[in-house]
Amino acid sequence: MPQLQRSAPLAEQAADALLARLAAGEWALGAKLPGETTLAGQLGVGRSTVREGIRQLAGRGVLESRQGAGVFVLALQAPEDWDQLLRRADIVAVLEARTAIEAEAAALAATRRTPVELRALHRLLDARDAHDGDVPAYVDADIAFHRAIVAAAHNEVLAQLFDGFVPRVRRAMIDMLRIRPAHRDAGADRDVHRGIVDAIAEKDAAAAASRTRSHLADLAENLA
Incomplete structure (x- = not known):
């Protein structure tokens, strides 16, 4: 057990x-x-x-x-309450907005990243794993990783959009991991993020955007 x-x-x-x-x-x-x-x-x-x-x-x-x-x-499953339904709807909305910002940022990062920025992505990827098990610290490390991708896109507007969105992203991601902790496969999650970094390293803009979009879509699907 x-x-x-x-x-x-x-x-x-x-x-x-x-x-x-x-x-x-x-x-x-x-x-x-x-x-x-x-x-x-x-x-x-x-x-x-x-x-x-x-x-x-x-x-x-x-x-x-x-x-x-x-x-x-008395029952084999719990009925959904309105609070949790609203929290899920908010998380999905956040994931959709993240997709709009981060998929484009990943594509741009693949064509514009510097060697220093690529090394930072690898370092931040490792930092995510170090916090696995502590939800708030893990979410903060995950946001730092994705912020580095946005920074590597060298687009000031995307960076401003992401930074203004961070408080809501943080709240939604913490809620998501607490609502559905069993759905998170740490190994698969690590592979997905490493795949995004690999695409950026290989300057494959299409793959970087596609992998980012697929990752965020999977998170939304797992809330169902």
């Missing part, structure tokens, strides 16, 4: 892990969940974290705690 990673509040992760197991058919409607001690051992967290995760799912109509009897399954 995989243990939780410290990329989001542990109780929220515990709730997400239990939801995933419900969706996978581990427990049927009306079934009684194992006790807190068992679940805590499986998830690698404390009983209080499991208790809070169960409380969150009870509030969403998925589980029901019956005093003296245990915790029972």
Whole structure:
């Protein structure tokens, strides 16, 4: 049983892990969940974290705690709430805007980057990996990497657009990783970003733009 990673509040992760197991058919409607001690051992967290995760799912109509009897399954998936729907819509809008800015910036960077800027991209790519597991620090490192691509485009207007957009990008990306942490494959993500850098290094503008566009489209698709 995989243990939780410290990329989001542990109780929220515990709730997400239990939801995933419900969706996978581990427990049927009306079934009684194992006790807190068992679940805590499986998830690698404390009983209080499991208790809070169960409380969150009870509030969403998925589980029901019956005093003296245990915790029972009321639904196999949580209904979407309006807050989360609005957050997802905002994230998708941000990703669409990022595509408009960053795909063009990547294409220009492929034709205009300097050797110094290329070395900086490789360094910032490595820095992203160093923060994997700490969501805010990881997002900051990711933004720094993409900002370097925009800088390498040598287009002042694109740089101003990106810089003015950073606070909203940061908020949306943190939300995205907390809503769907299980969808992120660190190895695949690393390969995608390395592919963008490789295209810029090879001065292949079409590939740099295409890979950037595809990456951002995949992030939006994974929110569905």
